[in-house]
Amino acid sequence: MNVRTKTKTDRPYIVVVSSLIATVILLISVVSPFAVSATNVLSRFNQLSNPRPGEESINRIGFTVTDFSVPLGSLRFEFCENNPITGTPCTPPNGLDASGVSILSETGETGFSVDSSSTVNEVVLSRSPVLPVQADLVYELQGIINPSDLGTYYLRIYTYETGDGTGPSLQSGGVALTTSLEVDFSTEVPPYITFCASVTITGLDCTTASTFFINLGEFSTNTTRTATSQMLAATNAPNGYTIRMNGTTLTSGNQTIPALAARTASQPGTGQFGANLRANTAPSVGLNPVGPGTASPTTDYNIPNQFKFASNNVVVNSPVGSDTRKFTVSYIANIDGDQPPGIYTTTVQYISLANF
Amino acid sequence: MIFSDFLRRPTALAVAGLMLLASAVPILVSRSASAYTLLGDREIRLSSSEANAAGVTYRVNFEIASTSDIGGIVVTFCENTPIIGDTSCTVPTDFVVSNTFANGDAGDVDVSTWSAAASEEATTGTGNNTFTLTTATPATSLAAGNSVDFEITGVNNPSDTGTFYARIMTYGSNTNANGYTIADPEAVGAMIDAGGIALSTADLITIEAKVQERITFCVYTGATTAYDDTDCSAVTDPVVLGDANGVLDSINPSISKDAKYNITTNASTGATIRMKGDTLTSGSFTVDAIGDVSPGDGILEPSVTNSEQFGFCNYRDAGGGVAGLTPTAPYDHANCVTTTQGQGAGNDASTEFAFFLDGGASGSTAIDGTYGDVIASKTAGDWSTGVLVFLGNIDNTTEPGIYTSTLDFIATGRY
Numbered sequence: 001m002n003v004r005t006k007t008k009t010d011r012p013y014i015v016v017v018s019s020l021i022a023t024v025i026l027l028i029s030v031v032s033p034f035a036v037s038a039t040n041v042l043s044r045f046n047q048l049s050n051p052r053p054g055e056e057s058i059n060r061i062g063f064t065v066t067d068f069s070v071p072l073g074s075l076r077f078e079f080c081e082n083n084p085i086t087g088t089p090c091t092p093p094n095g096l097d098a099s100g101v102s103i104l105s106e107t108g109e110t111g112f113s114v115d116s117s118s119t120v121n122e123v124v125l126s127r128s129p130v131l132p133v134q135a136d137l138v139y140e141l142q143g144i145i146n147p148s149d150l151g152t153y154y155l156r157i158y159t160y161e162t163g164d165g166t167g168p169s170l171q172s173g174g175v176a177l178t179t180s181l182e183v184d185f186s187t188e189v190p191p192y193i194t195f196c197a198s199v200t201i202t203g204l205d206c207t208t209a210s211t212f213f214i215n216l217g218e219f220s221t222n223t224t225r226t227a228t229s230q231m232l233a234a235t236n237a238p239n240g241y242t243i244r245m246n247g248t249t250l251t252s253g254n255q256t257i258p259a260l261a262a263r264t265a266s267q268p269g270t271g272q273f274g275a276n277l278r279a280n281t282a283p284s285v286g287l288n289p290v291g292p293g294t295a296s297p298t299t300d301y302n303i304p305n306q307f308k309f310a311s312n313n314v315v316v317n318s319p320v321g322s323d324t325r326k327f328t329v330s331y332i333a334n335i336d337g338d339q340p341p342g343i344y345t346t347t348v349q350y351i352s353l354a355n356f
Numbered sequence: 357m358i359f360s361d362f363l364r365r366p367t368a369l370a371v372a373g374l375m376l377l378a379s380a381v382p383i384l385v386s387r388s389a390s391a392y393t394l395l396g397d398r399e400i401r402l403s404s405s406e407a408n409a410a411g412v413t414y415r416v417n418f419e420i421a422s423t424s425d426i427g428g429i430v431v432t433f434c435e436n437t438p439i440i441g442d443t444s445c446t447v448p449t450d451f452v453v454s455n456t457f458a459n460g461d462a463g464d465v466d467v468s469t470w471s472a473a474a475s476e477e478a479t480t481g482t483g484n485n486t487f488t489l490t491t492a493t494p495a496t497s498l499a500a501g502n503s504v505d506f507e508i509t510g511v512n513n514p515s516d517t518g519t520f521y522a523r524i525m526t527y528g529s530n531t532n533a534n535g536y537t538i539a540d541p542e543a544v545g546a547m548i549d550a551g552g553i554a555l556s557t558a559d560l561i562t563i564e565a566k567v568q569e570r571i572t573f574c575v576y577t578g579a580t581t582a583y584d585d586t587d588c589s590a591v592t593d594p595v596v597l598g599d600a601n602g603v604l605d606s607i608n609p610s611i612s613k614d615a616k617y618n619i620t621t622n623a624s625t626g627a628t629i630r631m632k633g634d635t636l637t638s639g640s641f642t643v644d645a646i647g648d649v650s651p652g653d654g655i656l657e658p659s660v661t662n663s664e665q666f667g668f669c670n671y672r673d674a675g676g677g678v679a680g681l682t683p684t685a686p687y688d689h690a691n692c693v694t695t696t697q698g699q700g701a702g703n704d705a706s707t708e709f710a711f712f713l714d715g716g717a718s719g720s721t722a723i724d725g726t727y728g729d730v731i732a733s734k735t736a737g738d739w740s741t742g743v744l745v746f747l748g749n750i751d752n753t754t755e756p757g758i759y760t761s762t763l764d765f766i767a768t769g770r771y
Contacts, residue, residue, distance in 0.1 A: 043625065043770055044770070044771050045768055045770040045771065047727050047766070047768045048727075048766055049726050049727050050632075050764060051764055051765070051766045051767075052764065058726060058727075060727065083568050084568050084569040085566055085568050152570070152571060152572055154568075154569065173771065174568060174569045175569055175771055176568070176571040176621070176623075176769060176771075177571065177768065177769070178571055178572065178767055180573055180574065180764070180765060181575060182633075182764045182765075183575055183577070183594075183595055183615050183744075183762070183763050183764075183765065184594035184595065184760060184761070184762050184763075185594055185595050185596075185597055185636065185746065185761040185762075185763065186594035186597070186602060186758065186759070186760045187596065187598045187602050187603070187604050187610070187636060187748055187758075187759050187760075188598065188601070188602050188603045188604065188756075188757070188758050188759070189603070189604050189638070189750055189754050189755065189756050189757055189759060190603055190756055191756035192756070234752055235753075236752060236753050236754055236755055237755075237756075238641070238755045238756075292752075320753070321752075321753035321754075321755060322753060323751070323752040323753055324752065356756065
C-alpha cells in the first residue's frame with residue numbers, strides 16, 4: 001500500500017521535470033543566438049569591386065552548399081566587425097550600409113529578392129522554398145557601402161529553409177575580407193618643341209645645324225640657279241605645329257628679282273625667286289621630307305617642280321603632335337635679260353609655332 | 357529470539373568469534389595461490405581509454421622476477437578483481453581481446469615468434485577475455501629484472517567507464533600456460549611469476565576551439581614599413597613615376613617600385629590579389645597600356661623606349677615574410693625582381709610587362725573590369741610581401757600633361 005502511493009505521487013513529478021528539461025533543451029537549440037549550424041557552406045568568398053573604405057562596392061558573394069535534402073528559402077548575409085563566427089553576437093562595422101542593396105546577378109540557385117527584413121548590416125534574400133539542385137551559388141549585390149574603417153571585417157553566410165531568414169540555419173560559414181586604400185600614380189609629360197634650321201643638318205640631329213649662308217653664284221638667263229637649306233622640327237603639342245617662312249625676295253638696293261606669288265614652274269630667262277620642300281627634277285634640286293614625324297609641307301610648297309615665295313606663308317603644317325621630321329627647302333632663281341647687275345641678297349627666317 | 361538473546365549476553369564471545377574468523381581468512385584466500393613470485397614493474401598501457409573503443413592496442417610490459425625458463429604468458433582481463441588465483445572473473449562488458457600482437461621483441465625476452473591465442477576464461481559474462489602467448493621453445497638463461505614487452509592489438513575496450521583488471525601469469529612451458537583456467541590457473545603446471553594490474557576506461561574530454569576566418573591585407577609605399585605592419589595608412593599619395601621630378605622620358609624607361617603589399621590569411625584555398633584601374637590618363641590623353649600586338653592586350657612585352665607604355669609586374673619580396681605568395685601570369689616575369697627604381701637606361705632589366713585592358717567588357721577579367729585582374733595568389737600562411745613594379749615610357753608625341761592612374765588592390769580569400 002505504501003509503495004503504490006509513492007508511485008502515484010512520483011510519476012507526475014518525473015513527467016513534469018522531464019518535459020521541462022526537454023523544453024529547455026529545445027528552446028536553447030532553436031532560439032538561442034549561439035546555436036551553431038550543422039555544416040558549413042564551402043568554398044566561400046566575398047569579392048569586392050571596390051575595396052576603399054566608405055565607398056560603394058559590388059559584393060560578389062559565392063559559396064557551395066552541400067545540403068540538398070531540405071528546401072532552400074532564404075539566404076542571410078551578415079556583415080560584422082568583430083568576428084566571422086556564425087551564431088555569435090555581431091557588431092556592425094562602422095559605416096557599412098547595406099540598406100540600399102539590390103541584386104545585380106544570381107548564379108546557381110536563383111529567384112531571390114531582397115527581403116524587407118534586411119537591415120543596415122544584414123542582407124536577406126528570400127524566395128519560395130525549393131529544394132536546391134545547384135551547389136555553387138554566386139550573388140552579386142550592389143549598393144553596399146563599405147565600412148569606413150580601414151582593415152578587416154567579416155561576412156557571415158546563412159542558408160535557411162524558411163523564406164524570410166528565420167529559424168535554424170541549414171548551413172553557414174564566415175568570410176574575412178578587407179578594405180584597403182587605393183594607390184595613386186602621378187607622372188608628368190612636359191610640353192616640348194624641337195626646331196632648328198641650317199644649310200645642312202646631319203641626320204635628325206639639331207646639334208649639327210651650324211651653317212647659315214648660301215651663295216647662289218652668278219645668275220644666268222639660260223640656267224636656273226638653285227640652292228637648299230634644311231630644317232628639323234618635332235613637338236608633342238596635341239594640336240601640332242606650323243613653320244612659317246618670312247623674308248623678302250632677292251634684292252640689290254632698289255632692284256629685285258620678282259618672287260613667285262603663285263606656284264610656278266622654273267623658267268630660265270624669266271625673273272623668278274621661289275622655293276618648295278620637295279625633291280625636284282626641273283631643276284634637279286631638293287629632297288623629300290624624311291623622319292618619323294607626320295608633318296608635311298603645305299600644298300603650295302609640296303608639289304615637285306612648282307615653286308612659290310610669299311612671305312609669312314606656312315610652309316609646313318602638322319595638325320597633331322609630330323615626331324622628328326627634316327625638311328629640305330629648295331630655292332630657285334631665274335633672271336631675264338633686263339635684270340640690272342648687282343649683288344642680290346635676302347634673309348629668310350623660319351618660325352615654328354606649336355599649338356598646345 | 358533465543359539466538360538474539362544469546363548474542364546479547366556474551367558480547368565478548370561474539371568478538372572473540374569474529375576475531376577467530378578473521379584470522380582464518382588468510383588461510384582461505386591463499387588456498388589457490390601457489391608460490392609464484394610477484395612480477396616486477398608491470399604495466400598495461402592503453403592506446404585509448406575511450407569506453408567501448410575498438411582497435412585499441414594494449415602494451416603489456418613487465419619484469420620477470422624468477423630466473424626459470426618461460427614458455428607461456430597468460431593475460432586475463434576481469435571486471436571484478438586482479439587477484440591471482442581468485443576463482444571469480446567477470447568479463448568486462450563488451451570487452452574482447454584479440455589473438456594478434458606486435459612488437460614482441462621490444463623487451464629483453466623476445467616473444468615476437470610466439471603463438472597467440474584468445475579465449476574466454478571467466479565465471480560471469482561472455483567474450484574472449486584471456487590472451488595467451490606460448491612457445492614450444494621456452495626462453496632460457498633469464499635473469500630477474502629481464503623485461504617482457506609486447507602489444508596486444510585489436511582490443512575492444514569495456515563499454516563501461518571505470519576500473520577493470522588484468523592478471524598476468526608466466527609459465528615454464530606452453531603446456532602449462534595452455535592449461536590455465538580461472539578455476540585453477542595451475543591446472544597443468546605451476547605459475548612462475550604473476551601479478552595484477554588495474555586499468556581504467558574513461559569518458560573522452562572533447563575540447564572545442566574555433567579558428568575564425570582571417571585575412572589581413574595592406575598596401576603601402578615607402579621602404580620603412582615592416583612587412584607585418586598592419587598600419588595601412590602609410591600610403592604616400594601619389595606614387596611618382598619618372599625622374600626625380602616625376603617626369604617621363606622618351607629616351608629612358610621609368611620604373612616605380614615604391615608600392616608594396618602585405619598579406620596573410622588562413623583561407624583554406626588561399627587568396628587572390630587583384631588590381632583594378634586603368635592606364636595613365638591626362639584628360640582625354642592616355643599613355644598606352646603596354647601590349648604586344650596592341651596596347652593593353654595582356655601579352656607580355658619588354659620595355660621599348662620612345663613608345664608609349666604603362667606596364668606592370670610584381671614579385672614576392674624574398675626578404676619580406678614567408679613564401680606562398682606567387683605572382684600570376686602575365687604579371688610574373690622572372691626579371692621583375694631585378695628592375696631598378698627610377699629613370700635610366702637598363703632600369704627595366706629586360707623585364708617584360710603587361711597591363712590587360714579590355715574596355716570593361718561584360719564579365720571582364722581585365723584590370724578595367726568590375727573586379728580587376730588577378731596579379732598574384734597567396735596560400736594560407738603567415739605574412740608575405742609583394743612588390744608592385746610599374747613601367748612608364750613615352751614617345752616623342754605623347755601629349756604633355758600630368759598623367760595619373762588610380763589603382764585598387766583587392767584581396768579575396770576563399771574559405
